[in-house]
Amino acid sequence: MKKLLPLVLLVMLFNACNKSGLQRPNIIFIMSDDHAAKAISAYDNSLIETPNIDRLADNGIRFDRCYCTNAICAPSRAVILTGKYSHMNGVLDNSRPFEGEQQTLPKLLQQAGYQTGIVGKWHLKSEPTGFDHWYVLPGQGQYYRPDFISPEGRESREGYVTDIITDDGIAFIEGRDPEKPFFLMLHHKAPHRNWQPAMRHLDLYDRVPFPVPDNLHDDYKNRSRAASEQEMSIARHMSLDYDLKVQDSLVKKKDIEQEIFFRAGDGYLDERMGKEDFSRWMSYYSARADEYNSLPDDEDTILEWKYRQYMEDYLSCIYTVDENIGRLLDYLVSSGLDDNTIVIYTSDQGFFLGEHGWYDKRFMYEEAHKMPLLISTPGGDASTDKHMITNADFAPTILSLAGAEVPDDMQGTSFSEVIEGSEPDEWRDAVY
Numbered sequence: 001m002k003k004l005l006p007l008v009l010l011v012m013l014f015n016a017c018n019k020s021g022l023q024r025p026n027i028i029f030i031m032s033d034d035h036a037a038k039a040i041s042a043y044d045n046s047l048i049e050t051p052n053i054d055r056l057a058d059n060g061i062r063f064d065r066c067y068c069t070n071a072i073c074a075p076s077r078a079v080i081l082t083g084k085y086s087h088m089n090g091v092l093d094n095s096r097p098f099e100g101e102q103q104t105l106p107k108l109l110q111q112a113g114y115q116t117g118i119v120g121k122w123h124l125k126s127e128p129t130g131f132d133h134w135y136v137l138p139g140q141g142q143y144y145r146p147d148f149i150s151p152e153g154r155e156s157r158e159g160y161v162t163d164i165i166t167d168d169g170i171a172f173i174e175g176r177d178p179e180k181p182f183f184l185m186l187h188h189k190a191p192h193r194n195w196q197p198a199m200r201h202l203d204l205y206d207r208v209p210f211p212v213p214d215n216l217h218d219d220y221k222n223r224s225r226a227a228s229e230q231e232m233s234i235a236r237h238m239s240l241d242y243d244l245k246v247q248d249s250l251v252k253k254k255d256i257e258q259e260i261f262f263r264a265g266d267g268y269l270d271e272r273m274g275k276e277d278f279s280r281w282m283s284y285y286s287a288r289a290d291e292y293n294s295l296p297d298d299e300d301t302i303l304e305w306k307y308r309q310y311m312e313d314y315l316s317c318i319y320t321v322d323e324n325i326g327r328l329l330d331y332l333v334s335s336g337l338d339d340n341t342i343v344i345y346t347s348d349q350g351f352f353l354g355e356h357g358w359y360d361k362r363f364m365y366e367e368a369h370k371m372p373l374l375i376s377t378p379g380g381d382a383s384t385d386k387h388m389i390t391n392a393d394f395a396p397t398i399l400s401l402a403g404a405e406v407p408d409d410m411q412g413t414s415f416s417e418v419i420e421g422s423e424p425d426e427w428r429d430a431v432y
Contacts, residue, residue, distance in 0.1 A: 052326030083395030083410035097125035106130035120187035197316035
């Protein structure tokens with residue numbers, strides 16, 4: 001309790017801010033896409049070191065039992081925006097547009113006097129509402145020279161998507177009305193499939209001997225048919241072309257389904273990259289094709305090889321996310337905003353990193369169901385928490401931290417007491 005005392009006092013003052021005139025906290029909500037907790041060293045350092053994301057844990061709380069109510073992109077985002085389950089907010093899957101007229105977290109914060117912004121991945125098939133500034137990726141977006149849409153229209157930006165999202169997030173903060181607190185949703189595309197690293201990190205984890213999950217070769221005995229008939233198997237469904245960037249024309253072993261990666265998305269890859277970068281890309285992944293062609297014709301060997309290539313690209317994307325979170329945190333310190341800014345980091349769900357021989361999410365196993373959640377607070381110290389949290393709780397919690405009223409029709413529950421260092425009178429022992 002002692003180490004969280006500054007935060008308790010801070011929240012008490014925030015709740016009285018309308019009378020005292022004290023500034024309420026700024027809140028930055030950072031969400032990556034498909035970032036498994038196992039790939040954050042504050043949770044598990046067996047795969048990667050993430051020193052900047054870990055800074056949030058060092059100055060706040062690492063939640064160990066945070067769960068997604070519907071583990072795919074659009075539904076999770078809709079739950080976070082509304083504090084309501086999918087059957088109530090209308091986004092049951094990735095095909096249904098979000099109804100922007102409904103009550104949302106940013107609208108409620110606007111009403112409470114906050115300046116609101118969203119930058120990065122939106123993925124809800126409708127224009128953002130409730131934001132003073134929005135600058136988002138169309139659809140899934142691209143990693144290289146990505147397009148963005150805003151009230152001014154659509155434009156392409158030179159560079160790498162994670163860097164650009166951070167640039168625009170910082171620009172929003174710099175251009176804000178300094179008389180108002182701000183709420184920024186900074187939504188990274190990375191490390192979403194198909195895991196395209198920043199060019200500066202293309203070979204960052206090349207040939208690193210990542211540990212193989214104990215159940216990579218799972219035989220699914222004593223499980224339902226679903227476990228063996230799923231379509232997220234690294235061995236059977238992770239394509240060499242689309243996922244591992246090995247051109248079909250270079251592959252000698254034609255016993256695996258191929259997808260045409262180089263035409264995926266909006267335009268050809270060489271149109272998204274400069275000639276020099278594209279040449280380097282082709283050279284790097286051609287070497288991967290040579291390595292694949294040299295493998296013995298053995299299923300277990302090929303599976304482990306594919307898993308390691310997957311990890312090289314996936315973790316390289318995360319490395320760049322971590323870099324940019326460090327850049328944002330350094331900016332908050334240099335601008336003096338760190339004394340009054342709460343920073344939240346999460347992912348829209350978990351992800352399989354070879355467990356059960358899988359990639360992707362969707363299945364309600366711990367690896368996909370569990371979301372990372374780290375909340376850094378002014379004056380906070382490192383602690384861990386084991387309350388069962390869901391992404392439906394995010395909106396009411398953020399409203400509580402902002403000193404705003406939580407509507408009765410929100411189905412999530414604020415866990416601001418936990419952040420303040422108190423024990424809620426009652427808390428759930430199961431999640432829906």
